Amino acid sequence: MAIINLKEKKIQVKIVYYGPGRSGKTTNLRYIFKKLQEKYGESLKSNLISIDTKGERTLFLDFLPVGLGQINGLDLNLQLYTTPGQVIYESTRKLVLRGVDGVVFVADSLATRKEANVESYQNLLTNLKEYGLTTEDIGLAFQWNKQDLQEKGIPVMDAKSMEDLLQVGQDVPTFSASALQGTNVLKTLNIVAKLTVSKVLKKMIGIEG
């Protein structure tokens, strides 16, 4: 749950990158971290924390705090998390989702990962429900990752197919992306951050962000 600290004049929101295993959640955060390092160099205070296996699969979480300027006179801090995507890590995935304010659903556009995407999205809805939440209560955006593989002749589902597969509502933003190349990674983050803050401000103090 978001924290608004009126003494320090800051608002802190939690955004979780969710999706099936190997869909590109960690790659998103790594790209964002790389861009922050390029922009701020040694003055960057944020650190990317990863609890992962030796095979570089997320075991528990990745975490990256990002400052995103000011909103309504408050410093906006995003707490970005990823969840472990593999099915066996369900219990830890649920723990990471606690207190979520916004979600980026990172789907794997590979044609062979159709069912994994559906299973993961259903899992997200179930876990949100356990916390008394629906997708209406949070900022939500979808990212159709690995779209760049099409150029290499690997079968991927296009954006329309992905939207139909996951029954994405008309008002929910979606982005075709390549987390590896950085395509639409920052755009996804910006939009989901705006949506999330808007929901949080409306919920907490009844104003539109």
Add this chain to the structure above:
Amino acid sequence: MLTEEKVNRLEASLAKLLDDAGATYAFLADMGGNLICSAGRSDFDGTSLAVLSAANFAATREMASLIGEKDFSLLFHRGENENIHFTRINPDVLLIVLFKPYLSLGLLRLKVENVKKEIASVF
């Protein structure tokens, strides 16, 4: 929402705990991993510590549940330069205290118990 008055009261309670127990650093985190406030040494990365503390605490609770325990009564890690002690203030808030190894864990736990109600009353 944390008003200025609430944050001041929490910071005062943490500062008092550090004084009474001789501890190094104390902070409050919620179970979502947010740092609420802190007191003591300023060179620790409180933001990351809050995230990992919440994750650690949550994971340990799940382990307790798997082995048929309601909860563990003590969550504490001993280090060479700093020990770290976790306690739950209420279902959503954790108090984490870093203290030197030469300080008594028993005394720290006593001081933490003394300050718990004070902190809980702010939320």
